Amino acid sequence: MSIIMLNIIIALYTYIFQITAITLIAAVVVLMVRYLILSIKEKSYYPAQWLYMLKNKKISTELIQLEKNYDDKIRFYNFWFQIERIKKENVKGAFAELGVYKGETAKIIHEMERSRKLHLFDTFEGFKKDDLKAETGEAATYSTKNFADTDEKKVLKYINGNNNIIIHKGHFPDTTKDLESEIFALVNIDADLYNPIKKGCEYFYKHLSPGGVIIIHDYNNKWEGAIKAVNEFTKTIPENIIEVPDMHGTVMIIKNKVVK
Ligand SMILES: C[S@@+](CC[C@H](N)C(=O)[O-])C[C@H]1O[C@@H](n2cnc3c(N)ncnc32)[C@H](O)[C@@H]1O
Known part of the structure; x- marks a missing residue:
């Protein structure tokens, strides 16, 4: 196999590896943001009367x-x-x-x-x-x-x-x-x-x-x-x-x- 072919294969593998890593990181970030939004939203479900009594x-x-x-x-x-x-x-x-x-x-x-x-x-x-x-x-x-x-x-x-x-x-x-x-x-x-x-x-x-x-x-x-x-x-x-x-x-x- 020529040196050029070997370089092309290594470049391809590096490219695939980088794409997979970026996709995985993006998925983790999306899940974390979603979790954060859901937990903030969940906290906003306090009944109004409870909040009023808390405030007072x-x-x-x-x-x-x-x-x-x-x-x-x-x-x-x-x-x-x-x-x-x-x-x-x-x-x-x-x-x-x-x-x-x-x-x-x-x-x-x-x-x-x-x-x-x-x-x-x-x-x-x-x-x-x-x-x-x-x-x-x-x-x-x-x-x-x-x-x-x-x-x-x-x-x-x-x-x-x-x-x-x-x-x-x-x-x-x-x-x-x-x-x-x-x-x-x-x-x-x-x-x-x-x-x-x-x-x-x-x-x-x-x-x-x-x-x-x-x-x-x-x-x-x-x-x-x-x-x-x-x-x-x-x-x-x-x-x-x-x-x-x-x-x-x-x-x-x-x-x-x-x-x-
Ligand atoms: C699900 S547990 C209660 C859970 C509890 N309210 C809590 O906050 O964890 C059910 C209880 O009912 C009691 N129990 C069931 N039948 C009873 C009976 N005939 N007389 C007295 N206690 C009884 C059991 O001993 C058990 O402790």
Whole structure:
């Protein structure tokens, strides 16, 4: 092969190499710019009312941090809007959560309204066998080991709240026996399974103030027990469910006000 031919081949290879390198660098730059634009745009989705309260320094540093770290922003803001509404409308009663696990949503709810009692219901040992027996769909693959890696002392430490937090350890609804006279303004049901969700709706609706809200998580087709429990229960009450388009599907029941 002549020297000229060899030079032509080397020049060709160098040219192809340079074009490939430039194309790759351009693709990385485009992806980075796109990522930057999307993350800036995402940050601009703060609800106007949240921004107003932020500007007026009416949101605690702790809550601002919790919002930053929580993935499901729509779920977060839904809790916040409901709690703000309850405060504005002066809906009477305590707050409660059925399905606490390590206390992530309980901490958020407590931080949004520290002056109300917050009753926390959980086995703090995971699901019970009898509840699991009734399950179909995704929940049928769960066992008593799921959500068992927690305990109430760690939860209280994590929430780092005040004396308004009351733990009810054990199988729900057995743990409601001493609470016949309590009334509730906001209840978060996040128990995944048919039995506790159904019993939770029945117990808390009976004790819910007019204007009070029950928020139920996991109303999506993976969680057949949750859908069945909510649908069966709502047939027995005058209110409709309100669907919240958060990550895993939440529904709310807001008890009708009594108009005088
Ligand atoms: C999905 S986890 C709750 C997640 C929690 N809200 C959070 O923020 O991470 C479901 C919880 O429901 C509890 N649970 C389910 N059935 C229950 C029952 N019958 N009585 C008490 N706790 C129950 C489980 O022990 C588990 O901790």
